[in-house]
Amino acid sequence: MSPDQTLAFETDCHIFDGCGFPAPGLHSFKFEPLFTLGGIDFNKPMLLALLGTVAIVWFFWAAFGRAKVVPGKLQMVGEAGYDFIRRGIVYEALGKRDGEKYVPLMVSIFFFVWIMNLWSVIPVAQFPVTSIIAYPAALAAIVYVLWMSLTFRKHGFVGGFKNLTGYDKSLGAVLPLSMTIEFFSNVLVRPFTHAVRLFANMFAGHTLLLLFTIASWYLLNGVGIAYAGVSFVMVIIMTAFELFIQAVQAYVFVLLACSYVQGALAEHH
Amino acid sequence: MNALVQVAAEESENPLIPPIPELVIGLIAFAIVFIFLAKKLLPNINRVLEERREAIEGGMEKAEATQAEAQQVLEDYRAQLADARHEAARLRQEAQEQGAALIAEMRAEGQRQREELIAAGHSQIEADRKQAAQTLRQDVGRLATDLAGRIVGESLEDVARESRTIDRFLDELEAKATDGSKAEAGR
Numbered sequence: 001m002s003p004d005q006t007l008a009f010e011t012d013c014h015i016f017d018g019c020g021f022p023a024p025g026l027h028s029f030k031f032e033p034l035f036t037l038g039g040i041d042f043n044k045p046m047l048l049a050l051l052g053t054v055a056i057v058w059f060f061w062a063a064f065g066r067a068k069v070v071p072g073k074l075q076m077v078g079e080a081g082y083d084f085i086r087r088g089i090v091y092e093a094l095g096k097r098d099g100e101k102y103v104p105l106m107v108s109i110f111f112f113v114w115i116m117n118l119w120s121v122i123p124v125a126q127f128p129v130t131s132i133i134a135y136p137a138a139l140a141a142i143v144y145v146l147w148m149s150l151t152f153r154k155h156g157f158v159g160g161f162k163n164l165t166g167y168d169k170s171l172g173a174v175l176p177l178s179m180t181i182e183f184f185s186n187v188l189v190r191p192f193t194h195a196v197r198l199f200a201n202m203f204a205g206h207t208l209l210l211l212f213t214i215a216s217w218y219l220l221n222g223v224g225i226a227y228a229g230v231s232f233v234m235v236i237i238m239t240a241f242e243l244f245i246q247a248v249q250a251y252v253f254v255l256l257a258c259s260y261v262q263g264a265l266a267e268h269h
Numbered sequence: 270m271n272a273l274v275q276v277a278a279e280e281s282e283n284p285l286i287p288p289i290p291e292l293v294i295g296l297i298a299f300a301i302v303f304i305f306l307a308k309k310l311l312p313n314i315n316r317v318l319e320e321r322r323e324a325i326e327g328g329m330e331k332a333e334a335t336q337a338e339a340q341q342v343l344e345d346y347r348a349q350l351a352d353a354r355h356e357a358a359r360l361r362q363e364a365q366e367q368g369a370a371l372i373a374e375m376r377a378e379g380q381r382q383r384e385e386l387i388a389a390g391h392s393q394i395e396a397d398r399k400q401a402a403q404t405l406r407q408d409v410g411r412l413a414t415d416l417a418g419r420i421v422g423e424s425l426e427d428v429a430r431e432s433r434t435i436d437r438f439l440d441e442l443e444a445k446a447t448d449g450s451k452a453e454a455g456r
Contacts, residue, residue, distance in 0.1 A: 134291035
């Protein structure tokens, strides 16, 4: 199947028509450029990323742009979201004193990730931007840079290195091995897992939704109609499940970012 | 450029290798969100939240002050009410005492007036009696003289003698009357 599709699959194919099931796969995540602007080819995920950005900024501008002591409805919703990240995640992980500085970053990450995830179930868009590895990787890179710079700024080069490798004299002879493993796990694998955790969840979720959606359409022929109904019920269930997973993944992403920062700020022991 | 895009497209066969343009777009998109939130909107809401917190705390303090004031006023009123009750009781007591005194005074006054009236009546009676006695004495004297003159003739014409005799007679009568009244009182 070519990637120049408008829809995620061929619509002229049903069961018993002699064509195979157009299963979703890697090709479902590739998009031809829609237009070119300033040397950059814009495809659907890029467009959704920018639209999402506009949506977030618009929402918070409307909610907090002219914030009042007695809040309006939109401001109340915004405050609830803001307070959830600030108190529920950042203060919990970093404490009020150390955490305050990182609240804007964490709030931005949470809403960015969440809205990019949410595109998955928005009609017409129906594609989670975060299922393209570039977007989680960009965020994970920002967190990684922050984490590394905080570690070395707080503990100095040697102290920072000890912090990252879990240096502990009492380990004795096992120390070099332990330090190697810790270094590998913290410095090299962490940013990768941080990004991939989000990416893979959204990738799998979108694939599942595609699978049941395509199946609902594909089975719509002859006795297949009964199965199509079952498949469509699964689409509804999976959409609800995805809504849940989208929020959870955004939460987890921010929580991990906070715990990395907390590790960097912690006194090493 | 085309060649670069071509390379990127081929590389992105592996879904874990991020295509550079999308990485850049992702960073730019996030930067926009971050700058708006961190520089303008979150400080905005923080300021408002702080204001609200202060307003609520200020309101609490004001409410506490008002409550204390209300308590104070209530106590004042209670004290005043107690005073007023006390005063009323005192006034009632006084009025009762005054009333009693007034009644006693009136009673004494009435008594006094009655006694005066009685005394005046007595003296009047005494005076009347004396006057009556005087008149009677004269009348009786004259009558007696007239009678005696008729009986005895003109021998008793001498006034001096006449009056002495009459007086003596009357004194005797009086003495008799006094004895009679004494005897009557003794009985």
